Amino acid sequence: MDFELDEESRAFADSVRRFARDKLAEGALRRAHESAYPWDVARMLAAQGLLGIPFAEADGGMGGTLLQAVIAIQEVALVCPRSADIVQAGNFGPIRTFVEYATPGQKKRFLPDLLAGKTLMSLGMTEPDAGSAVTDLQTRAEMEGTVYVVNGSKIFSTHSPEANLFLIYVRYGPGVGGIGSVLVERGTPGFTIGKPSSFMSGEQWAELHFEGCRIPAENVLLGPGGFKKQISGFNVERLGNASRSLALGRYAFNLAREHALVRKQFGRPLCEFQGLQWKFAAVASADKGLPAAYETAAAKLACNTAGWEAANEALQVMGGTGYSRDTLVEYCVRRTRGWMIAGGSLEMLKNRIAESIFDRRFDQRPG
Numbered sequence: 001m002d003f004e005l006d007e008e009s010r011a012f013a014d015s016v017r018r019f020a021r022d023k024l025a026e027g028a029l030r031r032a033h034e035s036a037y038p039w040d041v042a043r044m045l046a047a048q049g050l051l052g053i054p055f056a057e058a059d060g061g062m063g064g065t066l067l068q069a070v071i072a073i074q075e076v077a078l079v080c081p082r083s084a085d086i087v088q089a090g091n092f093g094p095i096r097t098f099v100e101y102a103t104p105g106q107k108k109r110f111l112p113d114l115l116a117g118k119t120l121m122s123l124g125m126t127e128p129d130a131g132s133a134v135t136d137l138q139t140r141a142e143m144e145g146t147v148y149v150v151n152g153s154k155i156f157s158t159h160s161p162e163a164n165l166f167l168i169y170v171r172y173g174p175g176v177g178g179i180g181s182v183l184v185e186r187g188t189p190g191f192t193i194g195k196p197s198s199f200m201s202g203e204q205w206a207e208l209h210f211e212g213c214r215i216p217a218e219n220v221l222l223g224p225g226g227f228k229k230q231i232s233g234f235n236v237e238r239l240g241n242a243s244r245s246l247a248l249g250r251y252a253f254n255l256a257r258e259h260a261l262v263r264k265q266f267g268r269p270l271c272e273f274q275g276l277q278w279k280f281a282a283v284a285s286a287d288k289g290l291p292a293a294y295e296t297a298a299a300k301l302a303c304n305t306a307g308w309e310a311a312n313e314a315l316q317v318m319g320g321t322g323y324s325r326d327t328l329v330e331y332c333v334r335r336t337r338g339w340m341i342a343g344g345s346l347e348m349l350k351n352r353i354a355e356s357i358f359d360r361r362f363d364q365r366p367g
């Protein structure tokens with residue numbers, strides 16, 4: 001497969017790069033250390049046409065491709081890592097699953113504000129007892145007359161302190177076939193959002209509690225049997241996560257390279273010490289380990305690992321400066337580390353890759 005960009009894609013990348021350098025370079029460090037969602041940037045990215053890139057124009061999107069969305073998230077991340085979260089939320093996150101399966105009425109209600117960068121959607125999949133084993137989820141949605149009554153709890157949902165719309169994986173009945181999803185709006189009676197907690201990356205999440213939360217039938221996104229479809233949508237989320245890993249690794253690498261050229265110790269620039277040259281050699285080969293495989297799992301595994309190794313080695317090269325919050329290198333290390341867990345941990349991805357190598361399923365459950 002040829003990974004070279006064609007002329008049109010290169011022109012698109014150039015235009016996003018110019019925009020990012022012009023509008024996002026200033027304030028990149030500040031944004032990384034603020035836990036609040038950068039709403040001002042969200043509106044700017046919306047105006048620039050960088051939200052809804054691969055969505056149909058009829059849905060308010062740009063009618064572009066997933067590759068263009070990947071190009072956009074990488075170009076933005078290479079200038080302002082935190083702003084890339086907005087590109088993720090507007091193209092790769094739960095919004096992607098929503099656009100794929102929502103009814104025209106649901107799209108009309110929620111998409112305009114999401115694509116204008118005025119609102120956010122959060123994904124409620126993980127539960128206290130259902131992490132990697134997500135199909136063990138217990139949150140129930142039971143039909144009562146014309147409404148569904150939701151009971152259960154979710155944890156770790158990114159953007160939950162600020163989102164106004166939640167895509168919640170629920171159980172309508174037993175087994176994997178009983179799983180689907182509903183849309184719950186902030187403020188719905190019976191839905192409470194706990195106190196914000198922070199991931200190591202600085203991103204915030206809050207516990208979500210549903211106690212007799214009644215939602216209308218028109219808020220069902222996918223009924224029983226929807227699990228496979230939800231996970232297909234989630235695969236796109238993984239690509240956004242993989243793209244940011246790689247871009248943040250490259251960001252840190254570039255900064256460390258500049259540092260090693262300029263910073264002198266023992267009367268010589270750091271780049272003249274062989275121990276540090278080895279680091280750049282190792283990282284450079286990891287950086288070329290772009291998704292050589294077709295499957296999302298392989299791409300995510302490769303990018304998460306390369307991104308984190310590059311950022312971590314860049315921090316080491318920059319010594320105390322890299323470890324301090326005065327550059328974005330330590331931030332890149334924290335963010336890339338989180339993506340080794342989020343969106344399918346490295347171990348779970350390897351399990352999946354092993355299944356395709358051996359062309360058989362390895363059930364992770366006892367017996």
Ligand SMILES: Cc1cc2nc3c(=O)[nH]c(=O)nc-3n(C[C@H](O)[C@H](O)[C@H](O)COP(=O)(O)OP(=O)(O)OC[C@H]3O[C@@H](n4cnc5c(N)ncnc54)[C@H](O)[C@@H]3O)c2cc1C
Nearest residue numbers: 123124125126131132156157158338341342343345347364
């Ligand atoms: C930054 C970040 C953002 C997140 N955002 C969201 C979000 O928006 N919405 C949401 O719903 N969730 C979100 N999550 C939660 C994420 O999906 C879970 O953390 C992830 O699925 C792992 O679940 P767990 O944390 O319960 O770990 P566990 O499942 O308890 O796993 C613990 C360790 O055991 C390993 N392990 C488990 N089972 C196996 C196995 N069969 N074989 C080998 N190793 C195994 C795992 O790889 C891991 O290393 C986020 C997490 C992070 C870190």
